[in-house]
Amino acid sequence: MNDVTETFNTVYDATFRELMRYCLLKATIEDAHDLLQNTYAKFYRTLARKGTSAIRDPKAYLFMTLKHEISSFYRFRAKRKELPIEAVSDEPDDVSVEELSLDHAAIDDILERLREEPESTQRMFILYYGYGMKLGDIARETGTTATGVKSRLARVRKKLRTTFGEENAL
């Protein structure tokens, strides 16, 4: 049991972020929590029953399991509603992560404000600024349009500018 838990924790810490990204693309945050838990629970059970050396490629196993979980969780992908296109003037098409110049305190404030946003907006914000994904990629994977993603991010940036001032602008 000790070896199993030890192995589980090692693999868990090494793979969580990758699986999380996939979940952010394919599922809601609420569903992602259950999907990840089910996936890792199956992994643990397999380790416990078969031994820690039985799974040759844990990452591949976890991804395959997660994909199965998602496929049975959602019968088929539903098209999401297109967001209304908002006029956001003077917004660059893309704001690269390099242009984020925030100190530690500002980040905490921003994250606090981000929590107040709809969960789909939180996902897109994380995928864009955290993983550095392109607008078009996020749009395709989440079933919306690039314009919709752009408008959500622009809306969040606008709110943050209003709250924190230009010196902490995104």
Add this chain to the structure above:
Amino acid sequence: MKNTSEQLLSFAENELMKKESIRRAVLREAAQKQKQPIVWTKILLPIAACLVLALGTVFLIPSARAEVLSWFGVSRPADYLTADPSERADVPELDSLIASPAANEDVVTIPIDRTDSEAVNSEGALKVSAFLHENCDVELGEAMFDGNTLYQTIRLNGLSGLYLLEHWTGSRTTGVPVDPYAVWGLYEGGPGEEYLSGEKTLYEMPESWIMYEMPDGKRFGGMIDLTSSIEGHLDRLHDLGLLVENKTEEQMQAIDAENRAYLAENGLMAAAQIFPHDYEQYLDADGNLTAKVYYVVSVIEEDRGDGSYVPDTELYNAQIGTITVNMKAYQNVESTAVKANAPVVWGAETVAVSKIDIDFGDPDDRYEDDRVSLYKQRVSTEGLTMTADTEGAEFSTLGIKNIRIRINVPESWTREDREALADSLTFKVLLNGESGDWFANPYNCKAEDDGTVVYELSEIENVPYEMMGSIKTIAFVPVIRSVDTMDVYHQYDNGTKKNPLGTMNPEYGVTEWSAPGVNSWNYESTTTEFPQYAVTLNVH
């Protein structure tokens, strides 16, 4: 850049996904199911020692077959369907559920032609598509519906299944080469210098689906996966020392050569599990569902880094046949009556029951300590009876399901005692008096408001099909495991352990303590087992 990204990703991990909450939930579930890791166990024999000696200590020793099944995550029906029909176990009831595909005269293949598409700037997309076009010789196989899951097999001839095999063996010849900077976020800390420098090429792998299409265009499907039909090949790769992490280029080439040689000789039988929903509207008067069946292959999109991208995940989308599956035939599978013997009366002895409750605290506060409460009590089993409730039970080729075991405890027991029994109780399953790969999920046991403790069994798992016809008795042997000591330790991310609380020796009654809430903590325990008399069911 990385620092800000890292903060955002940490926020996502901890605040959105509740990474530590998930970890704790998984470990907690595992601890409950395992009934604590047993370091050493004292077994106190009940009065009828001869009965215990006859039953012995039941160990579940996974067979190679069971191991492979759990490895792939597929169920027995897919294993049955993908086996060579000449080598299948003789199970007529399952054969009556199997549907064969229609003749292929009217099959229309719809390959995705990307040659004139802007999206085909990607050399990777061309490469994979060309491979699939050149090596796509697939045949629709048999299907079966067991009342819950639709199993559809597919035969991939020649190299058609190479990409599927590579998911498990780690080789990458059918992968799509991607720009490592474009997919930086997929890899912790980045894909690695060997990819960033161009020394190695980074690949993304295709995945595939079987889709059923209804007359009105509605689709439902499942992801294609391997089955135990290739266990021999994977065992060979393992024995050659090729199934390791961080493979060398030589090992990758060796795996590729082995995979291709295997496929050239055997091809690949694979299967998809489909969970159909709202399908009743498409059934004919006899319960038949007719669908066009599509084979779909896709790959994760990637940004080439120059502004272009692959706009469509599908690399291949081909109708490979039509099939008609009777979605009501499973109802005709004969279910044998299962009858419980008279209630079992436990002997008058004193046993210890225990229950562990863990309050993980505020999930938004990683630093708040978890609170642990252990209830332990001596109880007398005089007057305790155990009965099997077989109303609604199913015993057929499709499984042994829906059996409840109800325990009436003495009136002197408190609710805490009953909850502790539910937490301490597990069952070992004997079929015809013998142990084997089969087991009952020990998780579904709870104290009811009417004063009883009820163990609900959804299914006895891992019972071989070929054995079903010969099962005459099913025995559930209850075992109570009570905690004697708990060794609580704090486990750091680097795997080292620290024992901040030492070994707890819980007294009878309630013992409480706080466990560190940072990262993960776990415990080892010693227990005392109290095997009891089995309740037996007869199969008529």
